[in-house]
Amino acid sequence: MNSTETTRYExxxxxxSLLGYIVRRMHKTAWLAPVPELLSHGQSAKALExxxxxxxxxxTSYGRAHYQPSFDATGDSVSExxxxxxxxxxxxxxxxxxxxxxxxxxxxxxxxxxxxSEEITGTTVGLRGLGMPAPSxxxxxxxxxxxxxxxxxxxxxxxxxxGRTRIRAYGSLNFKDNLDNTGRLELKRDGSLIxxxxxxxxxxxxxxxxxxxxx
Numbered sequence: 001m002n003s004t005e006t007t008r009y010e011x012x013x014x015x016x017s018l019l020g021y022i023v024r025r026m027h028k029t030a031w032l033a034p035v036p037e038l039l040s041h042g043q044s045a046k047a048l049e050x051x052x053x054x055x056x057x058x059x060t061s062y063g064r065a066h067y068q069p070s071f072d073a074t075g076d077s078v079s080e081x082x083x084x085x086x087x088x089x090x091x092x093x094x095x096x097x098x099x100x101x102x103x104x105x106x107x108x109x110x111x112x113x114x115x116x117s118e119e120i121t122g123t124t125v126g127l128r129g130l131g132m133p134a135p136s137x138x139x140x141x142x143x144x145x146x147x148x149x150x151x152x153x154x155x156x157x158x159x160x161x162x163g164r165t166r167i168r169a170y171g172s173l174n175f176k177d178n179l180d181n182t183g184r185l186e187l188k189r190d191g192s193l194i195x196x197x198x199x200x201x202x203x204x205x206x207x208x209x210x211x212x213x214x215x
Contacts, residue, residue, distance in 0.1 A: 007063030007167055019078040021069045022091040022102060026058040027080075029087040029106055032114060035142050044145070044179040045197050051114075051140045051147045052175050052185045052195060053204070059118065059136060059153045060169035062191055062206060085109065112142040118153070129158040136173075149175035156189065 010016075010024040031054035038047040072078075077092040091104040099119050106114040116138035123130055131154045138149040151173035158166045170189045176182045183197035191206035 007061050007066060010061055011066045011069065013066075015067070016069050017072045017076075017078065018069045018100075019072045019076060019091045019093060019102070020080075022104060023078050023080050023089045025061055026089045026091070026104060026106060027082040027084065028054060028057050029082045029085045029089070029108065029114075031057070032087070032106070032108055032112060032140070033085055035112065035140075035145075036110060039142060039145055044177065045181050045200070047142075047145070048147055048175065048177050048181045048183065049195060049197055049202070051177075052149060052173060052183060052197075053193070054114065055116070055136075055138045055140075055149045055173060055175075056153070056185055056187050056193065057206065058114075059116075059134070060155065060187065061167045062169070063167060065157055065165040065167045082106075112140070114138065114140045129156045131156045133171075138173075145178065147175060147177040149173045151185075153187070 006025070010021050016024070031050050035047045035050050038050065072093045074093055074096050077090055079088060079090040081088050086109050088107045089104065091102060094101040094103055099121050101117065101119045103117040104115070116136060118134040118136040120132050120134050123132055133152055133154045135152050136150070140147045151171060153169055153171035155167060155169050158168055168189050169187060171187050173185045175185070181198055183195060186194045193204040193206065195202045195204070
């Protein structure tokens with residue numbers, strides 16, 4: 001699945017709820033599949049890069065805002081396997097007041113786990129659109145390997161007078177693992193990603209970011 005224009009899959013024509021949308025948004029788990037092999041070859045920094053990219057793209061959407069998902073009740077949960085990897089993805093609405101607090105987890109076929117939460121703190125109005133900042137926290141575990149990521153990802157509705165409102169995102173994540181790798185990721189509105197790990201910087205564009213093949 002291409003990382004851009006993901007919204008037709010995430011917002012299917014038959015309709016979905018907020019949790020259903022988030023689960024579909026997280027169906028990019030092909031980025032987690034190569035991590036065990038990378039670790040087995042001593043490429044822990046590259047493994048952390050994969051985890052960081054997944055954290056960013058699983059928290060964001062790019063494309064047309066086809067409709068607004070329906071609301072879920074507190075305590076509701078939605079689960080659906082990622083068709084690309086068979087990873088089981090679950091999202092839960094933990095509370096709606098004073099803010100929406102959503103938690104989620106991914107269980108890969110080999111038992112690796114990615115867990116996270118976000119708190120949608122409200123809506124900001126600006127010249128570029130309506131923003132929904134979400135302080136977020138993620139943890140990835142593969143055997144004895146762990147990585148932790150924190151930051152704020154803002155989803156933004158870019159309004160249009162011709163009825164083609166689009167979804168995009170921006171924000172940043174700081175992260176580290178238990179093998180002394182540290183880094184930072186910055187996501188821009190135009191879909192560009194800047195990742196710095198152990199003073200090594202890489203730049204990507206979500207428009208041509210390849211989806212890695214499973215090991």
